[in-house]
Amino acid sequence: MVKPPADTVMCVTCGAQTHRAARTGNTSEETVTITEPPAGRSWRAHSPPSADAGAYLDIERGVIDRRIWKDEGLYQQELRRVFAPSWLFLAHESQLPKPGDFFTTYMGEDPVVVVRGKDRTVRAFLNTCRHRGMRLCRADAGTTRNFTCSYHGWGYDLSGNLVNVPNAEAYPDHFDTADWGLREVARVQNHRGLVFGTWNPEAPDLIEALGDMAWYMDAFLDRDPEGTEVVDGVTKWVLEGNWKLAAEQFASDWYHVNMAHASALMVMSPTGKGPKTEIANTPGRQFTSPLGHGAGFPVHPRSRFDDAAVHEHYDYDQLRERLGSARVEGPMTTGHATVFPNFSYLPVNGTIRVWHPKGPDRMEVWTWVLVDKNMPEEVKQAQRRYNLRTFGPSGIFEQDDGENWSEIQAVSRGFVSNRTPLNYQMGLGIHDDHDPDYPGRVGELYSDNAARGFYARWRDLMNTPAWHENHTTPEGDRD
Amino acid sequence: MSTPAAAPAQAPSTGTRAMELHFEVHVLYANEARYLDGDRFGDWLDLFTEDLVYWAPTRTNRLRRQQRLSVSAPGGAAFFDETKDSLAWRVRRFESGMAWAEDPPSRTRHLITNLLVRPAEEDEAVEQGVSEETAREHAHYVAETGFLVYRNRLEHEVDLYSGGRTDLLRREADGSLRVARRTILLEQNVLLAKNISTFF
Numbered sequence A: 001m002v003k004p005p006a007d008t009v010m011c012v013t014c015g016a017q018t019h020r021a022a023r024t025g026n027t028s029e030e031t032v033t034i035t036e037p038p039a040g041r042s043w044r045a046h047s048p049p050s051a052d053a054g055a056y057l058d059i060e061r062g063v064i065d066r067r068i069w070k071d072e073g074l075y076q077q078e079l080r081r082v083f084a085p086s087w088l089f090l091a092h093e094s095q096l097p098k099p100g101d102f103f104t105t106y107m108g109e110d111p112v113v114v115v116r117g118k119d120r121t122v123r124a125f126l127n128t129c130r131h132r133g134m135r136l137c138r139a140d141a142g143t144t145r146n147f148t149c150s151y152h153g154w155g156y157d158l159s160g161n162l163v164n165v166p167n168a169e170a171y172p173d174h175f176d177t178a179d180w181g182l183r184e185v186a187r188v189q190n191h192r193g194l195v196f197g198t199w200n201p202e203a204p205d206l207i208e209a210l211g212d213m214a215w216y217m218d219a220f221l222d223r224d225p226e227g228t229e230v231v232d233g234v235t236k237w238v239l240e241g242n243w244k245l246a247a248e249q250f251a252s253d254w255y256h257v258n259m260a261h262a263s264a265l266m267v268m269s270p271t272g273k274g275p276k277t278e279i280a281n282t283p284g285r286q287f288t289s290p291l292g293h294g295a296g297f298p299v300h301p302r303s304r305f306d307d308a309a310v311h312e313h314y315d316y317d318q319l320r321e322r323l324g325s326a327r328v329e330g331p332m333t334t335g336h337a338t339v340f341p342n343f344s345y346l347p348v349n350g351t352i353r354v355w356h357p358k359g360p361d362r363m364e365v366w367t368w369v370l371v372d373k374n375m376p377e378e379v380k381q382a383q384r385r386y387n388l389r390t391f392g393p394s395g396i397f398e399q400d401d402g403e404n405w406s407e408i409q410a411v412s413r414g415f416v417s418n419r420t421p422l423n424y425q426m427g428l429g430i431h432d433d434h435d436p437d438y439p440g441r442v443g444e445l446y447s448d449n450a451a452r453g454f455y456a457r458w459r460d461l462m463n464t465p466a467w468h469e470n471h472t473t474p475e476g477d478r479d
Numbered sequence B: 001m002s003t004p005a006a007a008p009a010q011a012p013s014t015g016t017r018a019m020e021l022h023f024e025v026h027v028l029y030a031n032e033a034r035y036l037d038g039d040r041f042g043d044w045l046d047l048f049t050e051d052l053v054y055w056a057p058t059r060t061n062r063l064r065r066q067q068r069l070s071v072s073a074p075g076g077a078a079f080f081d082e083t084k085d086s087l088a089w090r091v092r093r094f095e096s097g098m099a100w101a102e103d104p105p106s107r108t109r110h111l112i113t114n115l116l117v118r119p120a121e122e123d124e125a126v127e128q129g130v131s132e133e134t135a136r137e138h139a140h141y142v143a144e145t146g147f148l149v150y151r152n153r154l155e156h157e158v159d160l161y162s163g164g165r166t167d168l169l170r171r172e173a174d175g176s177l178r179v180a181r182r183t184i185l186l187e188q189n190v191l192l193a194k195n196i197s198t199f200f
């Protein structure tokens, strides 16, 4: 059973100090502490009671209850405790080369617009008008001088300031446009071209939040001193499946490759018969971060599926000097990775992607193709074509992933199904978690370690009140 | 070149030759649909020329003043960007017996409609990358169609793919018509399906 929350739930919308509130969900009644909003401060989010996420998984034993992919209450808790406080991928800086360039995306289920300001700084704002809440910008991308709401015409500049209010004379004296600028994403930082943002003003710097993961990411992002860019356009599709199914798989699951992608491996192998056993059982390493990130990669030199034109483009001696042999033989060209919570990538075909949550049983996948800026145009194009033929909704690999996730989700409706634990025990108890060549906790490729790490981090965030629930810190949520 | 691979077809609507051409292309597409819905991907592949370019760009929401950017340019994001070889690769996968996304197979229905077809000028073919020699030696036609593809999968899964196709057709030496260029424009921004495990 779900335990009552350890933290106190607070509500500022009713003015009383404490009251008895009926809880929706599985418990009946419970004391909820209410505090007055501090003078001059605006409303805080109303946080409903939180469940103990630890009740759904036993990381030490390697069992997980599939309700975590299905439960609406847990999903709402994820939005406020996993998505709201975490660093989330927003865009690649090459999407916004000039002042006024913008791109609209989501952080959790919150729409945001990412824009390069006149001062060339990249900022992100909640993409909703402060007047009546109309979606402010309805284009996917473009260039603009300002954002004008199509409902009553409030206009905002590229820094989010409210600069135009039609019929302004009708507002009272204390109406100050300075109070009604766009809600700005608290922190926006860039790691080698990847722009991340977080609503959490107390979040550690992005580089700290990445921890050792940055070393693995750089195998992909830092192959060339000029850095990377994305091919024009984002490929988007929806599928019935909880976002964690995909994020977990990209963190941890090389295991599925030989079975789920058997048809693709067969088509791509030189003989047309599928990979040789020694390649199918390829040795490799898997990295598990205490921050929830994960990555895995074969180290067998022939267990590589990169495009010929891309492969030939690289000078591997030079790369070894730049990145070190351990990175070149593994995470540079092959493998998989997830940056907690919902950003993933595959170096082999340059895909970077976000698993946007769209309710507990739905995700929207947004993918970009990442290439080195310095690549000749024909190499970039080779990578783009290779990407869309292997991954993406029509890709010969990814078609089968979609089927797995949607069917796991479809099965997650049953009562008994939801009380039948699932197995995450691969590699459990094997204490091989260090490798002098790789930073962090690193073990065998075929392992659920990184999945257990992903869910351990998820559980911990789920069970920790986020900054916006904490009334005592001065940096608490305020507008 | 950004949007459709060719100017809109404006077929002369009457005259025996126009009607014969229309009929011939109509039958070609009806057969194509039959192959796709009947799991006959090998036969389907035979409908394309060796120098095929098969392209389905993505579409984005843009303000009207930036509408020219609403269809991904060549070299940008795409659902398909294929040669005959790469299509053959995809077909081989379906025939591998291990393509789980289509095993058990989906039930699909390709409805191909609103056909307009007209002869193409020689330089129109060249503009689309057909070699000058081929453009000179073979008659080409521009054919536009609309399509609605219904996919019903497993128990409850239903997907609808609506779009338009602009083809450059070639009269081959044996008298048959084959597709040399195909541009597919889906009427979707976010693809509202978990995958595309068929062709258009």
Ligand code: FES
Residues within 6 Å of the ligand: A129, A130, A131, A132, A133, A134, A149, A150, A151, A152, A153, A154
């Ligand atoms: S909702 Fe935006 S101006 Fe009224």
Ligand SMILES: [Fe+2]
Residues within 6 Å of the ligand: A256, A257, A260, A261, A397, A398, A401
């Ligand atoms: Fe996969």
